[in-house]
Amino acid sequence: MNLPKRAEDAHSALAAAFNTGDLATVLSMYDTSGIIVPEPGKPVSGRKEFEEAVKAILAIKGKMEIKTVYCLQTGNFAVGRSEWNITDGDEVKVKAKGIELMKQGEDGVWKILIDHAFGAEADLTA
Helix, strand or coil: CCCCCHHHHHHHHHHHHHHCCCCHHHHEEEEEEEEECCCCCCCCCCCHHHHHHHHHHHHHEEEEEEEEEEEEEEEEEEEEEEEEEEEEEEEEEEEEEEEEEEEEECCEEEEEEEEEEECCCCCCCC
């Protein structure tokens, strides 16, 4: 798995990681000291909580696709807006609009620090 060296490649790399179905591969895309929101209103943080959240998403079974709407970078931080889905053939299992904060490590690799998978939905409330 090639980890992204450009912020604008983080979404496609995350989709590729999810499509491996491998927990360790998906977790390699994240800075687990951050936050993941695997379902609306349920943010979690910490390594164990990240693992549980990712396991639940992997359990959906299907192909993940992520379209980058935009990616804005300043220094070693970037914010992205995504439209993503998980499909199984013609069936759409999950579809949402997300917001992600990414951070570039000293090794040049971009990891997702905050993944608000439903953060850009029109009806989202805090």
